[in-house]
Amino acid sequence: VRYLTKYDQEVGALVSAETQRQRRTLSLIPSENYSSKAVQLALATSYTNKYAEGYPYLWSNGSREEQQSGRYYRGQEHTNELELLAIRRALQLFTPNPGDYHANVQPLSGAPANLAVLSAFLKPGDTFLGLALDYGGHLTHGHNVNITGHYYNAVQYRLNESYELDYEEIRRLAKQHSPKLIICGATAYPLQISFRQLGAIARETGALLVADIAHICGLCVTGYHEHPFPHADIVTTTTHKILRGPRAGLIVCKKPYGAAIDRAVFPGLQGGPHMNTIAAMAVALKEAMSPDYKLYAGQVVRNAKLLSEMLKAEGFKLMGGRTDNHLLLLDVVGSANGLSAKNGNWLAKRWETAGIVANKNAIPGDTKPWYPSGVRLGTPAITTIGMKDQDMANVAEWIIRATRHAENEAELQRVRDEIEQFMGRFPSEPFYV
Numbered sequence: 532v533r534y535l536t537k538y539d540q541e542v543g544a545l546v547s548a549e550t551q552r553q554r555r556t557l558s559l560i561p562s563e564n565y566s567s568k569a570v571q572l573a574l575a576t577s578y579t580n581k582y583a584e585g586y587p588y589l590w591s592n593g594s595r596e597e598q599q600s601g602r603y604y605r606g607q608e609h610t611n612e613l614e615l616l617a618i619r620r621a622l623q624l625f626t627p628n629p630g631d632y633h634a635n636v637q638p639l640s641g642a643p644a645n646l647a648v649l650s651a652f653l654k655p656g657d658t659f660l661g662l663a664l665d666y667g668g669h670l671t672h673g674h675n676v677n678i679t680g681h682y683y684n685a686v687q688y689r690l691n692e693s694y695e696l697d698y699e700e701i702r703r704l705a706k707q708h709s710p711k712l713i714i715c716g717a718t719a720y721p722l723q724i725s726f727r728q729l730g731a732i733a734r735e736t737g738a739l740l741v742a743d744i745a746h747i748c749g750l751c752v753t754g755y756h757e758h759p760f761p762h763a764d765i766v767t768t769t770t771h772k773i774l775r776g777p778r779a780g781l782i783v784c785k786k787p788y789g790a791a792i793d794r795a796v797f798p799g800l801q802g803g804p805h806m807n808t809i810a811a812m813a814v815a816l817k818e819a820m821s822p823d824y825k826l827y828a829g830q831v832v833r834n835a836k837l838l839s840e841m842l843k844a845e846g847f848k849l850m851g852g853r854t855d856n857h858l859l860l861l862d863v864v865g866s867a868n869g870l871s872a873k874n875g876n877w878l879a880k881r882w883e884t885a886g887i888v889a890n891k892n893a894i895p896g897d898t899k900p901w902y903p904s905g906v907r908l909g910t911p912a913i914t915t916i917g918m919k920d921q922d923m924a925n926v927a928e929w930i931i932r933a934t935r936h937a938e939n940e941a942e943l944q945r946v947r948d949e950i951e952q953f954m955g956r957f958p959s960e961p962f963y964v
């Protein structure tokens with residue numbers, strides 16, 4: 532960053548400022564993380580200069596011909612090798628038997644990956660099932676402000692009164708609407724998802740099952756969450772959340788769906804792949820295969836469970852009543868013991884003053900998306916820094932103080948100072964720039 536600052540003072544200063552913000556505050560946004568130095572270095576390489584439209588192979592009679600390059604421009608000997616390496620790693624990490632699966636590492640992010648899958652198998656107006664946004668689903672699972680909600684006939688399923696997936700209700704909807712595809716996975720769901728049960732529903736009703744595991748992919752590949760394969764036909768994920776890679780998307784599917792997925796990503800939706808991002812993704816995939824990553828994933832879950840138990844004991848209302856994964860969804864309007872807030876937007880802002888960075892989140896029944904009743908918290912980022920079981924008491928205490936004293940500026944400043952000092956104790960590796 533010294534070079535950058537000398538070269539471009541304004542951008543350099545903004546990079547340093549952001550790094551310092553990340554270094555000094557507590558990142559509890561469950562979809563955020565700190566990528567390794569190696570991932571960041573791979574992003575900042577000469578691959579950013581290279582156009583590589585197409586694939587490093589050609590499709591012929593439904594199988595990939597790796598002897599023949601399917602690129603549109605010349606100069607691809609290294610991009611081909613790099614993309615094939617990333618694909619091999621993705622298959623090794625995400626599938627029980629790489630020979631039976633196909634991976635596309637080109638989606639620019641999670642939303643384009645989901646749209647690519649829908650556009651590969653659905654025509655405009657076709658029906659699919661997805662979890663409603665205010666019940667933890669993602670915008671791209673058929674919300675009406677997203678293209679997936681108005682281009683297709685998106686039937687939205689909801690959770691039951693206990694904020695749990697209701698498999699019988701999903702089965703009923705699938706039988707009623709005969710969707711071509713069912714998408715499962717969530718952005719704010721603290722419990723386990725039964726891919727086995729969803730797979731059974733999809734097979735009974737003739738639908739494809741797509742599992743969007745953006746939030747939990749790291750738990751699925753380390754055994755801390757049920758694996759979507761072989762129950763799902765197609766898996767989509769982002770690589771920048773719990774996986775700690777670059778901002779990107781990834782699609783892994785059973786082999787027969789590979790050609791359609793590839794066509795949908797390019798030329799269907801995208802142009803040239805971001806080869807520097809693919810390089811960084813390959814690094815992150817390798818990291819995620821290491822024993823250290825498995826320890827990390829286990830600690831993420833333990834930290835989330837501890838934090839949720841401590842917050843619940845103090846009076847916070849947890850959606851779902853507990854957490855089984857990396858995230859907690861708090862109903863901050865419905866919380867008790869002096870922990871009830873005006874709304875999630877207001878509380879997340881007050882927390883930010885105290886150095887606690889989280890995000891407001893809709894919960895069932897919310898009518899104003901900008902002022903929802905929930906706040907979503909997660910442990911992937913703080914676990915990367917090195918926080919363990921014993922640190923969760925501190926984190927819980929800061930959250931409780933910043934909520935009970937949300938209107939007391941001096942107390943929020945005290946919490947902020949304590950967090951900054953605490954953060955200083957952890958290694959600076961993810962904050963190297």
Ligand code: PLP
Pocket residue numbers: 562640641642643645669671716717718743744745746769779
């Ligand atoms: N799918 C899920 C479940 C997500 O939570 C998100 C992002 O939060 C996405 C897809 C979209 O990913 P991106 O923001 O990379 O487009």
